[in-house]
Amino acid sequence: MEQLIYLYGFIPENETKSNPLPKMKGFDDKGSIYTVPVDSMEAVVCGLDEREFSEKALQEKTENDMEWLQQKALHHHHTIMDLNNKYTLIPLQFCTIYKNKDRLYQTVEPKKEKMKNVLENLKEKEEWNLKIYCDNEQLKDDISQYSPAIEAKKQEIDQLSPGRRFFEMKKIDRLIDDELEKEKSQICEEIHEQLNQFAIEATVKKNWNKEMTGRQEHMCWNSVYFLSKQMVELLKDKMLQIEKSLEKRGFTLELSGPWPAYHFSDLK
Structure with a gap:
């Protein structure tokens, strides 16, 4: 047979x-x-x-x-x-x-x-994956202290009567949640843009939920980069610089590779 x-x-x-x-x-x-x-x-x-x-x-x-x-x-x-x-x-x-x-x-x-x-x-190229995680509570604390939108809302509420101030304060939490998502999205896109300059191609993938990652932090970015081998160390160095600048804001960057080039050798 x-x-x-x-x-x-x-x-x-x-x-x-x-x-x-x-x-x-x-x-x-x-x-x-x-x-x-x-x-x-x-x-x-x-x-x-x-x-x-x-x-x-x-x-x-x-x-x-x-x-x-x-x-x-x-x-x-x-x-x-x-x-x-x-x-x-x-x-x-x-x-x-x-x-x-x-x-x-x-x-x-x-x-x-x-x-x-x-x-x-x-030939002479590699595929690398970047996952970005965020401690939402840590970033919320940062946003609530330094966000211009939050600060403006607080000042607006301070001018109100005590009765109205009580109800308006409840809107702060919703505003912080909105600002959180905006901040995560903006930071992740900026990171991707900075790392993408080292890549020949790049693609953004779907984020994994906590059941898949097994982590407490939320995954907020998942991207793949196709690099010439000589660019790998430059990308790693840049990523470490970015991670250091964000470490107090609750972000963790996880770079892994080289992986088989599934995303850049698809023959359909």
């Missing part, structure tokens, strides 16, 4: 000649990963038993066995990370599986020129 093909990604053929693929376990934890030549590229793959990894069997596993799913997702992630550390890589999403090599070739054929261009564009 012909094996299914699990696809991890594509790397340039010339890079495997000078740096052969190391021995790595495949998705089934039995066989090994190997490469399949595709024009001037190499597809990094492993073989899978169709009886164990058919579409029906995979659906059953992913829906009913979270431990298996987590284990396999970690395998894919670690394999992609290892490949990314050794080669220029177009990474593929988790569980990209073909019925056989012919199906793989048929899919790649109309896209191979674009893929080669993508690989060329990825």
Whole structure:
């Protein structure tokens, strides 16, 4: 029986000649990963038993066995990370599986020129992720003391009669909440603008909730930068300067990478 093909990604053929693929376990934890030549590229793959990894069997596993799913997702992630550390890589999403090599070739054929261009564009470049967190209460304290809008409202209330002053004071909390969101948005956009000057491309992603981050602070920014390797240290230095200037206002900047270039090698 012909094996299914699990696809991890594509790397340039010339890079495997000078740096052969190391021995790595495949998705089934039995066989090994190997490469399949595709024009001037190499597809990094492993073989899978169709009886164990058919579409029906995979659906059953992913829906009913979270431990298996987590284990396999970690395998894919670690394999992609290892490949990314050794080669220029177009990474593929988790569980990209073909019925056989012919199906793989048929899919790649109309896209191979674009893929080669993508690989060329990825050389000597890295993807980095920035997440910004904010301690809302700390920033609120800062805003309530130094915001011109809040100060103006307080002065306005001071001129009112005691009865009206009581009701108007309740509006201060709502105003502080509004100013908080404006301040977070403005600061994050300014940070992004300053870091983006070092990047070839950048994209802003959806923020994660606290259940996903496991942190007490709110995530208020999530962006990804595509950088030439020589620009990475400059971006890091700039980020440290920015973080130091904001440390008393409740902001934490978390830069991580290099990551496989998922956001800048998408072939749709």
